[in-house]
Amino acid sequence: MASCGPDPISRNACPACGSSEIIEIPSGDVLPAILFPVESARAADVPARAIRAAACSECQHVFLTQIDPDFSARLYADYYNLYPFRTLETLNVFYREPFDEVLRVFCQPGSHSLLEIGCDDVQQMRYFLDQGYRCTAINPGAEDCGDVHFIDGYYGLTVVEGDFDRIISRFNLEHIVDIDAFFEQLQHNLKGNGIAIVQVPNAQHFLHLGVLNMFAHEHPHYFCRRSLAAMISSRGFEIRFLNGAGEPSLICAFAHGTDNTYDPLARIGNLRRVISQVCAFIADRSDRVVLYGAGLSATALLYWSEFRAEWYDRLSIVDDNVVIQGRLMPNTPLAIGRPDDKVLQGASSIILTLSQQYHPTVIGRLRARGVAADIYAISDNGFKAVSRDD
Ligand SMILES: [Zn+2]
Structure with missing residues (x-):
């Protein structure tokens, strides 16, 4: 029989990850x-x-x-509308129980706003109403009722105003043809710190069960764990939870993506410039310098290539933690002292090398004791003198 050649493909890239393979x-x-x-x-x-x-x-x-x-x-x-098992999917215990477990983590009681996509049934939203949520739902043909604000429309095509703490989509995403419109609308409707939860049938599970046909015209998508993750993360969201690949349904909780500007090499490069700056500062002093805090920032200074052994004589290191007082920093003659008047009053400069979160307390305490030394802090701001007013 002569081949007719491949049928034209109107969708020529993967709608989940974008690959053309x-x-x-x-x-x-x-x-x-x-x-x-x-x-x-x-x-x-x-x-x-x-x-x-x-x-x-x-x-x-x-x-x-x-x-x-x-x-x-x-x-x-x-x-x-002839579908005889209208609420079967959400009532089926194999689908409902794992979803309820996720809700217990992500949908705790509170005065939250919630949008459910693909729902026109108050009963289906009872859980959220009982938790005190203000509920909105969108589905074609939905009619408004007292407890829930129902919107008659297709999510992604019908504009939904406002933003929500939680957005839920159960057995709906597998029906969506225009995935881009769906996720663009979701970007608008999910609050900055909001959580969306989607549940879809797991095609991998169906195929493993040996079901002979999983296709149906109403389902343009057949998700596996990997493809659901790809679809959500490729739209700029960050996955917070995704259940196992062998489950009957896939449940994914996700949030807006966090900022992608984290660049460890650039950040470490900047911090090395700070170390160099502090070492140059110590080199310039002729009188006593106290490092306050025997933590990681102190180690950066002590083991830096530009650190000079002759500085040991005019360097003190103190820490509030009694467990380490009296011990020595490895490979140095520096014993960890108590931050007492004897050490602090004899210094011209005190450099805060302890964690930034403790700075206000320590600065307050030093000021209260009338310490005359200039105070400098190492923080996310780099190396800076602490104002007398702080
Ligand atoms: Zn793909």
Whole structure:
């Protein structure tokens, strides 16, 4: 039989991770718009289309590659309301219990605002209402009711105003065709310190169970643990929790991404300049300098290449921790002293080498004792003199 060549792929990159390394899944099965039993009057002439799907070589996401918007619209408008197990997914104990465990961690009682995507049922939101949450939910056809502010619409297409402490999406993301619009809206709606939680069926689990068909026109996405993580992190979010690859459903809690400007090499380079600056400061003094705090910042000075052994004679090191008082810094003649008047009053400069969080207390104590020395601090600000007013 002559080959007709590969079918055109309208989705030519992975919607989860963006990779173009995708492999078409041999199929071509023509499936009806819905795959659940319907009443006899509706069972004939259900529109049908071939399923075209691909798998991503990078993240193992499986997804439909050809989606006809008209066909999808008809599916939801004419047939999806015939779905006989409307709340099955959220009531099924294998799905519900692991989700409730995540809620116990991330959705504790409080006066929080919450948005649930793909929900039009007050009962489904009872948990949040009982926790004292102010609840909003969006789903096509949703009708407003007293306890929950329902919005009739499609998340990502219908604008949702405001921002929320928690955003929940249960068995909804696998239905979403325009993933970019969905996550862009989520970026707007999730508060700076908010948490979103999504739950989707785990395709890997289905395939392992030996279920012969997992495809359906209403599901453009078939997630595995890796592809769900890829989809969420590639949209700029940071994953806080993701359950195991073998679970029936995948549950992921995530937040806005933290700042990506962390550059350890540049930061260490800056800190080395500070060490050099402090050593030059000590070199310039002819009188006594006290290092206050026998911690890591002190070690940076004592073992720095520019540190001179002749400085030991006019250097003292003190610490408030009695456990280390009287001990010596390794390979030096410097014993850790008590920060008493004898040491402090004999110095012209005191350098705070203890953790920054203790600086205000120590400065207050030194001032209260009438210590005359100039005080300098090593902190996230570098090496700075402490003002007399501090
Ligand atoms: Zn991928």
